[in-house]
Amino acid sequence: xxxxxxxxxxxxxxxxxxALLVLCLxxxxxxxxxxxxxxxxxQRVAACTACHGKQGRASSDxxxxxxxxxxxxxxxxxxxxxxxxxxQYPLMTYLLDHLxxxxxxxxxxxxxxxxxxxxxxxxxxxxPAVLERGRNLVMNGDGSxxxxxxxxxHGQALTGVAPGIPxxxxxxxxxxxxxxxxxxxxxxxxxxxxxxxxxxxRLSREDINAASSWLAxxxxxxxxxxxxxxxxxxxxxxxxxxx
Amino acid sequence: xxxxxxxLLLLAIAVPAVIVGPQFIDHEDESDTPALxxxxxxADQQIIRGAYLARAGDCMACxxxxxxxxxxxxxxxxxxxxxxxxxxxxxxxxxxxxxxxxKDFWRALHQGKSKDGSFLYPAFPYPNYTxxxxxxxxxxxxxxxxxxxxxQASQPHDLRFPYNYRILLAGWRVLYFTPGAYAPDDxxxxxxxxxxxxxxxxxxxxxxxxxxxxxxxxxAKSDLAGGLIPIMNWYAPSLTSDAEAxxxxxxxxxxxxxxxxxxxxxxTVFGPMAEVVSQSLQHLxxxxxxxxxxYLKSLPQTDAPPALDTAQPDQANAGRILQAGSKIYxxxxxxxxxxxxxxxxxxxxxxxxxxxxxxxxxxxxxxxxLNGGFPPSTAGNPRPYxxxxxxxxxxxxxxxxxxxxxxxxxxxxxxxxxxxxxxxYRSIPLD
Numbered sequence: 001x002x003x004x005x006x007x008x009x010x011x012x013x014x015x016x017x018x019a020l021l022v023l024c025l026x027x028x029x030x031x032x033x034x035x036x037x038x039x040x041x042x043q044r045v046a047a048c049t050a051c052h053g054k055q056g057r058a059s060s061d062x063x064x065x066x067x068x069x070x071x072x073x074x075x076x077x078x079x080x081x082x083x084x085x086x087x088q089y090p091l092m093t094y095l096l097d098h099l100x101x102x103x104x105x106x107x108x109x110x111x112x113x114x115x116x117x118x119x120x121x122x123x124x125x126x127x128p129a130v131l132e133r134g135r136n137l138v139m140n141g142d143g144s145x146x147x148x149x150x151x152x153x154h155g156q157a158l159t160g161v162a163p164g165i166p167x168x169x170x171x172x173x174x175x176x177x178x179x180x181x182x183x184x185x186x187x188x189x190x191x192x193x194x195x196x197x198x199x200x201x202r203l204s205r206e207d208i209n210a211a212s213s214w215l216a217x218x219x220x221x222x223x224x225x226x227x228x229x230x231x232x233x234x235x236x237x238x239x240x241x242x243x
Numbered sequence: 244x245x246x247x248x249x250x251l252l253l254l255a256i257a258v259p260a261v262i263v264g265p266q267f268i269d270h271e272d273e274s275d276t277p278a279l280x281x282x283x284x285x286a287d288q289q290i291i292r293g294a295y296l297a298r299a300g301d302c303m304a305c306x307x308x309x310x311x312x313x314x315x316x317x318x319x320x321x322x323x324x325x326x327x328x329x330x331x332x333x334x335x336x337x338x339x340x341x342x343x344x345x346k347d348f349w350r351a352l353h354q355g356k357s358k359d360g361s362f363l364y365p366a367f368p369y370p371n372y373t374x375x376x377x378x379x380x381x382x383x384x385x386x387x388x389x390x391x392x393x394x395q396a397s398q399p400h401d402l403r404f405p406y407n408y409r410i411l412l413a414g415w416r417v418l419y420f421t422p423g424a425y426a427p428d429d430x431x432x433x434x435x436x437x438x439x440x441x442x443x444x445x446x447x448x449x450x451x452x453x454x455x456x457x458x459x460x461x462x463a464k465s466d467l468a469g470g471l472i473p474i475m476n477w478y479a480p481s482l483t484s485d486a487e488a489x490x491x492x493x494x495x496x497x498x499x500x501x502x503x504x505x506x507x508x509x510x511t512v513f514g515p516m517a518e519v520v521s522q523s524l525q526h527l528x529x530x531x532x533x534x535x536x537x538y539l540k541s542l543p544q545t546d547a548p549p550a551l552d553t554a555q556p557d558q559a560n561a562g563r564i565l566q567a568g569s570k571i572y573x574x575x576x577x578x579x580x581x582x583x584x585x586x587x588x589x590x591x592x593x594x595x596x597x598x599x600x601x602x603x604x605x606x607x608x609x610x611x612x613l614n615g616g617f618p619p620s621t622a623g624n625p626r627p628y629x630x631x632x633x634x635x636x637x638x639x640x641x642x643x644x645x646x647x648x649x650x651x652x653x654x655x656x657x658x659x660x661x662x663x664x665x666x667x668y669r670s671i672p673l674d
Contacts, residue, residue, distance in 0.1 A: 037628075
């Protein structure tokens, strides 16, 4: 194999094959127009939008969540959680490993200010009974299991509350389900007291599926943005939200 | 017959004893006494000096778990022999170094032995640290004694049989370890010697940049000649080969920029080296960085062509692969790295002539295409431009084509990459 290389490589080096002619010419063509580097945060975070979509609008396959328009504090907390091992997604940890808090604040601020349109809601094959159970959990909770309503924290419009609480509509069902799975298994953690971890322990699989099915089927109203509240009165205390 | 058996038994005991025994003896040499100069240095200055040296040694990288308390240990260090866990080195008396003396600490650095005399595993790079001076060792110790104590028992190592028997290290040490001091080269400048002291000693560059043999020892004759980091599967390039990352033809300023800021007009750090810049090198002062650059540039250079470790396509197939790779490059890479492979430096490194891409092992460019990455945030480059991961967008065949194209365009000539090789690196751990 070494001898094959020594016959192959010099032949590329000495002359351009017809098939490579275009490659050999291209440097000369490109050299005429000096490349300009956009000094923008959008350009710097191309590594993020490769998966999370342009402006962070989410991927079309429903796997990578939307990050556009989420509250800045929430995004910053997630970035540092991935970096410091409190959330588990190896590629995220790898990418964020050596980025400073200051830079992560800037990245979080950038995506929180993006408001690209939402895609149409996912089609659902959940039964009307399941969707009704989901709607009821989201809007009213379940007092018998001490489960607060989602809207009690995530905003009446479910678009989140700045700076720390994320919106829930516009998220794919698979993403919501997998986050509950991660809380249940203890691999997604927030600052103590970890309110979502506590709530997850009270939810059955059926509850989670009902809530995620209903949430993913909702149409996001135009101009949806996180609510702003001076103080948040939460039904239980959450370490990641300043009260 | 009985006598023969007895003789064999005695031999079986005596031979290992001759090997092992001397390893237990502490080599009391001149440098084993505290340096006189430490008396002249105030305690505060010594601690500040120690904090700086802890950066130079990158102690934190291993002795701090992700998201954990500083120096409280717990980071898993995967090796072919099993997993080692870096111990707690905070000032806690029960679980850290709170009950150690400066002499105990010196013995660990200089002789690779714990406070109780047991042998330390060489994942703790004492073959390098043995060159650290007693004064620097004392300063490091003084600093570590000021680190907030954390009560956290060090996790026991998880090594396979027989590597879990520390006593076996006696044999390893006979073969691969001699306590020593850095011997200045009088023919070289003070600056060169300072650089050599840092690179060979605290910097422990050879821990990655030298191939380890089957016994996990860095092979002295190939010092800084490059090597695949076991388990982590990043290739630490040769610093002595112009075909790899030898620095003989680099400007000193570019070497210094790469070490201190993570980016340079010639190349960008990534993978484990991004961590080294982030945690260690960016915190060193300009004169030490410059000294390291001077020393690294002076290393004897070889121009040995890299060995190819995969089968190569025939000429017709090679043409097809390069054409496919060219299309992918134009679509996904050229916007930043440019059609002419010159990049937009230092944000986007050049492809043409960038030896990180053309080494015998193609693991680094394959992993960069699959996973992308950010250089570290440093004072000199606080908001780095990132490279997108393409593992989710490109098939194994497409990654192989574009990496082969990059390795064989412009000034680059290196082996082609197969889809199977790409696939192998999809599943390796990223952390």
